[in-house]
Amino acid sequence: MNRVVFFLVPGIHILDLAGPAQAFFEAGFFGHPYELRYVAERAEVPTAQGVPVHAGTSWPDDLGADDLIVVPGWHVRSLAESPPVAAENLDVLRAHHARGGTVASVCAGADLLGRAGLLDGRRCTSHHDVQEELARRHPKAVVVRDVLFTSDDRVVTSAGIASGIDLALHLLAARHGPALAAQVARDMVVYARRNGHEPQASAMLRHRAHLDDVVHRVQDLLDADFARPLPLPELAAHAGVSERTLTRLFARATGGLTPLRYQQALRVERAEHLIAHGATVDAAARSVGFEDARMLRKLRARSSDPS
Structure with a gap:
């Protein structure tokens, strides 16, 4: 378009x-x-x-x-x-x-x-x-x-x-x-949602239904660079708040997630896409920033567990 x-x-x-x-x-x-x-x-x-x-x-x-x-x-x-x-x-x-x-x-x-x-x-x-x-x-x-x-x-x-x-x-x-849709929504000060009667298909949008600017700034960084290590002190400095404040605001805005859990969700989502398009689990894990496939397998198993 x-x-x-x-x-x-x-x-x-x-x-x-x-x-x-x-x-x-x-x-x-x-x-x-x-x-x-x-x-x-x-x-x-x-x-x-x-x-x-x-x-x-x-x-x-x-x-x-x-x-x-x-x-x-x-x-x-x-x-x-x-x-x-x-x-x-x-x-x-x-x-x-x-x-x-x-x-x-x-x-x-x-x-x-x-x-x-x-x-x-x-x-x-x-x-x-x-x-x-x-x-x-x-x-x-x-x-x-x-x-x-x-x-x-x-x-x-x-x-x-x-x-x-x-x-x-x-x-x-x-x-x-x-x-990109989340960035536009944030700039327009509207909720980044897809359809009010269907579940969000993306972790980026699923956890963007809030108006907290501090959290959006951190999510912008995580969305753009989730494959590299982004420790909490770096994220807090990027947002201009303390680590404790960021953790509290992030959990409140995303329904209880920490920045690390949000980053892991982005990594798993991207890895699933790569695997669906022919990549091995090992290759997908390396591509999204995991040192090996063990953590990816653990997180995939956790996300598929209905409990």
Whole structure:
């Protein structure tokens, strides 16, 4: 996703647009800049909140598979009252997906993806007020109720309003890894979560659902450099607090973990990935910073023990 193109329709919710746009903008501060573009059928687009938004009226000629199209939602009492959209713009959505691109929506924007035929046979969601109507209007879609977002074959849909931020963080994590998504979330002062009704897939995100800046700074260091020894005194100095204070704050923010246990979770998670892709246990252990495979085997056994 080198470029993110937002397709705007009249009556859009400002936060449906601004939330994801801010997340992709913030990614640039961490070494992953995105070009943000705004396209609409008319140059001035009214918003539900009364602030007009200006956009271009033509799509980029060189949209590629690495680019993302996002359709923010709009304010209507019923999806049947949604603004009309020209057939050629629906064609752009279909063609972009057919070329391998990703298409996403926030809130009522899912209806536009449905009109383009992109929801047929795929899991999707929308704001809870219009989920049932979305299912009626697009009977071939698999509408998932009451989740923050869904992702199915490069069609990504989110619930309503602020969930567009969760959608953007998910896409950033999928593209650049959960550490980048966590950094963006921290900068935006939001929780780094994936889906409120599904378990976190990554230790980085699973233990980032807090707003403690001291702990985030330490986690940033651990996330980026978990393969080397990072003793508690070094971590405390990095955060500018005492070892005792860091231990207390870290445990409170992460549900009882010490920095060492968090680092071990990151190592095991990375080792599991390497093993799943053909590495031996010994090679994976060395790659993530263990002197030999004994500690890795012990920690893997501990994580798989249901007790």
